[in-house]
Amino acid sequence: MRIVVDAMGSDNYPTPDVEGAVMAARQSNDTIILVGQEAVINAELAEHDTDGLLLQVVHAEQVITMEDKPSRVVREKRNSSMHVGINLVKSGEADAFVTAGNTGGALGVAMLRNVGLGRIPGIKRPALGVIFPTRERPLLIDNGANADCKPEYLLQFGLMGSLYVERVLGIERPRVALISNGEEEGKGNILIQETIPLLASSGLNYIGNIEPKEFMRGGAEVAVTDGFTGNIMMKMAESVASYMSEVIREYIKSNPFTALGGLLARPAFDRVKSHLDPDEVGGAPLLGVNGVVIVGHGRSSGMAIKRAIEQARSVVENEVVEAIATGVNVNKEDKS
Amino acid sequence: MRIVVDAMGSDNYPTPDVEGAVMAARQSNDTIILVGQEAVINAELAEHDTDGLLLQVVHAEQVITMEDKPSRVVREKRNSSMHVGINLVKSGEADAFVTAGNTGGALGVAMLRNVGLGRIPGIKRPALGVIFPTRERPLLIDNGANADCKPEYLLQFGLMGSLYVERVLGIERPRVALISNGEEEGKGNILIQETIPLLASSGLNYIGNIEPKEFMRGGAEVAVTDGFTGNIMMKMAESVASYMSEVIREYIKSNPFTALGGLLARPAFDRVKSHLDPDEVGGAPLLGVNGVVIVGHGRSSGMAIKRAIEQARSVVENEVVEAIATGVNVNKEDKS
Numbered sequence: 001m002r003i004v005v006d007a008m009g010s011d012n013y014p015t016p017d018v019e020g021a022v023m024a025a026r027q028s029n030d031t032i033i034l035v036g037q038e039a040v041i042n043a044e045l046a047e048h049d050t051d052g053l054l055l056q057v058v059h060a061e062q063v064i065t066m067e068d069k070p071s072r073v074v075r076e077k078r079n080s081s082m083h084v085g086i087n088l089v090k091s092g093e094a095d096a097f098v099t100a101g102n103t104g105g106a107l108g109v110a111m112l113r114n115v116g117l118g119r120i121p122g123i124k125r126p127a128l129g130v131i132f133p134t135r136e137r138p139l140l141i142d143n144g145a146n147a148d149c150k151p152e153y154l155l156q157f158g159l160m161g162s163l164y165v166e167r168v169l170g171i172e173r174p175r176v177a178l179i180s181n182g183e184e185e186g187k188g189n190i191l192i193q194e195t196i197p198l199l200a201s202s203g204l205n206y207i208g209n210i211e212p213k214e215f216m217r218g219g220a221e222v223a224v225t226d227g228f229t230g231n232i233m234m235k236m237a238e239s240v241a242s243y244m245s246e247v248i249r250e251y252i253k254s255n256p257f258t259a260l261g262g263l264l265a266r267p268a269f270d271r272v273k274s275h276l277d278p279d280e281v282g283g284a285p286l287l288g289v290n291g292v293v294i295v296g297h298g299r300s301s302g303m304a305i306k307r308a309i310e311q312a313r314s315v316v317e318n319e320v321v322e323a324i325a326t327g328v329n330v331n332k333e334d335k336s
Numbered sequence: 337m338r339i340v341v342d343a344m345g346s347d348n349y350p351t352p353d354v355e356g357a358v359m360a361a362r363q364s365n366d367t368i369i370l371v372g373q374e375a376v377i378n379a380e381l382a383e384h385d386t387d388g389l390l391l392q393v394v395h396a397e398q399v400i401t402m403e404d405k406p407s408r409v410v411r412e413k414r415n416s417s418m419h420v421g422i423n424l425v426k427s428g429e430a431d432a433f434v435t436a437g438n439t440g441g442a443l444g445v446a447m448l449r450n451v452g453l454g455r456i457p458g459i460k461r462p463a464l465g466v467i468f469p470t471r472e473r474p475l476l477i478d479n480g481a482n483a484d485c486k487p488e489y490l491l492q493f494g495l496m497g498s499l500y501v502e503r504v505l506g507i508e509r510p511r512v513a514l515i516s517n518g519e520e521e522g523k524g525n526i527l528i529q530e531t532i533p534l535l536a537s538s539g540l541n542y543i544g545n546i547e548p549k550e551f552m553r554g555g556a557e558v559a560v561t562d563g564f565t566g567n568i569m570m571k572m573a574e575s576v577a578s579y580m581s582e583v584i585r586e587y588i589k590s591n592p593f594t595a596l597g598g599l600l601a602r603p604a605f606d607r608v609k610s611h612l613d614p615d616e617v618g619g620a621p622l623l624g625v626n627g628v629v630i631v632g633h634g635r636s637s638g639m640a641i642k643r644a645i646e647q648a649r650s651v652v653e654n655e656v657v658e659a660i661a662t663g664v665n666v667n668k669e670d671k672s
Contacts, residue, residue: 181567212574212575213574215575227517228524229565229568232515232568233568235547236548236573237572238549240552240576241576243611244576247608251604255604258600258601258602261604262597262604263597265594265598267594268588268590268591268598272580275579
């Protein structure tokens with residue numbers, strides 16, 4: 001297998017990106033192709049022992065930053081590591097693309113018709129799945145690719161999410177639910193109400209609507225929502241978690257007894273940190289594009305990049321793209 | 337002033353509801369009217385020393401529960417404490433209504449034309465404001481009254497929220513922002529994009545879009561959103577906070593050293609609890625109805641009910657309803 005890694009992706013590129021690639025190459029027989037500014041990558045590779053590893057470097061002059069406006073860079077930075085990297089998948093020279101860079105950029109480049117991968121035939125809108133970092137690790141889809149959605153998009157998000165969870169996480173007939181502001185029928189906005197009958201007759205294991213509380217507690221393996229709501233949910237969770245950590249730290253430090261308590265309890269806090277930390281659960285699969293693309297968090301460590309590479313491998317091995325292509329067409333035939 | 341309190345509102349009615357009413361009556365010269373099943377209220381009042389307090393009881397036979405479907409109870413439970421209580425405000429016999437009961441029920445009853453208060457002329461949709469329980473205590477509006485919104489509704493939410501914060505919280509020209517999935521122009525869904533020009537030309541202190549992170553950190557005093565997103569945000573925050581508390585508790589208890597640390601740090605944790613606890617910040621004002629209605633949390637304590645009563649008094653004293661009625665019409669004249 002050949003997996004392309006964007007060496008210029010993460011906030012601290014190329015250090016975590018190259019480190020993750022080296023770690024992944026060391027633990028498998030896959031070829032890892034680092035794409036980005038050749039001199040920068042080679043200088044970083046020199047810090048590692050890469051003897052005998054299947055590592056390649058492909059040059060790409062431009063770098064897409066987190067500040068770049070996706071719609072612009074997609075058109076203007078045609079020599080970016082994302083363009084070059086995704087094109088390697090498109091041309092069949094590689095099997096998957098992994099980046100910790102600008103999500104909107106990756107989505108835009110992946111969707112380009114000539115350079116990029118385009119959509120899986122039959123899929124209306126690709127969506128970003130994200131494994132939510134609680135104990136039960138539900139998949140939330142869409143996490144921001146589509147701010148405005150139609151019921152048919154949400155139906156397909158349910159299908160794609162379900163296939164991903166089934167094949168990559170190994171959960172058979174995962175429970176699919178719609179995120180709503182109430183579980184009872186009649187709750188939800190018009191989009192939710194119009195999506196319910198589509199999911200109910202889809203053949204998916206649709207269990208109804210869930211509220212954030214049930215979502216957090218693993219009330220479904222696949223939680224479907226529009227990209228606006230999904231993105232706000234994810235950002236809200238990160239913000240509340242960091243706010244709480246900050247307040248706890250401040251109050252503990254405010255008094256010598258509680259400070260001592262905090263010191264003793266520290267190992268417990270360190271374990272808590274792994275919860276609600278997006279780094280722990282790998283990257284977000286971009287589902288519905290005609291090829292494998294995994295987008296990691298900008299703050300990814302080398303370990304997180306390595307995990308995202310393993311995740312990409314699993315998506316390729318388990319033929320998620322092929323399953324979606326088949327699933328969406330079976331679904332169509334059913335209807336006609 | 338005469339304030340009606342729903343004695344059958346909270347999850348544990350009538351205990352906290354009556355206790356809060358007694359506390360409020362003791363600290364002011366206002367008349368507090370408890371509405372609900374007379375015998376139940378009198379039995380509860382007998383537990384308190386009510387000598388010399390301006391407390392009245394008005395009988396209402398039916399009780400609206402949290403499980404009741406708002407659309408149904410509004411039509412069917414015409415003798416509920418909400419119907420009777422809100423009608424006292426409608427008829428001029430009281431100045432405000434406070435309940436810790438079913439939010440949808442309170443909204444529905446308040447909006448009834450004959451029994452209830454109806455809308456302030458010019459207001460398209462009433463909205464539920466909620467003071468978000470972080471340090472900066474921003475007002476989030478709408479918190480669930482309107483699952484589907486139009487840009488003109490959001491504009492009015494901004495106006496109503498701004499007037500509430502200015503008059504009740506005493507913040508002059510509060511900053512108004514739209515909740516979005518990104519701060520840059522071009523981000524947000526169609527609703528957000530169409531609301532931006534309306535807010536920008538509204539004369540309000542509109543500062544642009546904010547993400548959940550900035551919202552949590554007090555990036556605006558008034559955060560405007562549709563009721564679906566607002567409700568999901570609030571529920572997400574509560575869920576994440578309770579999830580984190582639970583995980584922290586579990587990890588701390590898992591080892592004797594961390595358990596000792598947890599014991600020592602306990603006063604700090606108790607202080608943290610007051611954050612993200614909706615009980616701490618009083619009730620949610622139902623803005624846009626033609627009268628003062630405050631909806632408290634179902635889990636309200638007596639103290640929380642007392643605070644909600646004080647909040648109702650402040651809304652009456654500061655003439656928020658009148659200010660909204662004037663504001664919405666000034667706004668209209670400007671446009672024509």
